[in-house]
Amino acid sequence: MDSAPKTGxxxxxxxxxxxxxxVAREHFAAEFTFETDCSxxxxxLSKGADFVLLDVRSPALFAEGHIPGAINLPHGKIIASKMAEWxxxxxxxxxxxxxxxxxxARGALRLANLYRPVKIMAGGLTGWMDEGFELAKGEAGR
Known part of the structure; x- marks a missing residue:
């Protein structure tokens, strides 16, 4: 049933x-290779993550509140020597x-430039909070 108005x-x-x-199917299927969601x-994370979650914000913002289990590594500091431990x-x-x-996206690009498999968590911290998930506070930077 076509419910669109016929105004011309x-x-x-x-x-x-x-x-x-x-084309739409290929496009939307490809999005899942680049991103995941907060849920x-x-x-x-609750089952034992098979990935490393990177909070790419500043250490000060990370300390104010971050996703439990995340590691703080500001996107500008994602370099080969920092990634060598993984x-x-x-x-x-x-x-x-x-x-x-x-x-x-900046952090993901830096990781991709280092030939690392990477996805973005769509929604970021605001999406996480919108889902009603808890935040941790304090430092745990790199």
């Missing part, structure tokens, strides 16, 4: 047609303050 004018939403379903991270196939998940922050 297209909205900003439909002015550019959606991609064909095959999946929370679930994995095996080359270790999966990293980066997060920052939230959707308004590009720190997670």
């Amino acid at each position: 004018k297209r909205s900003a939403v439909t002015a550019i047609s959606p991609a064909p379903s095959g 999946d991270v929370h679930d994995a 095996s080359q196939d270790t999966v990293f998940v980066t997060y920052c303050a939230g959707p308004h922050c590009n720190g997670a």
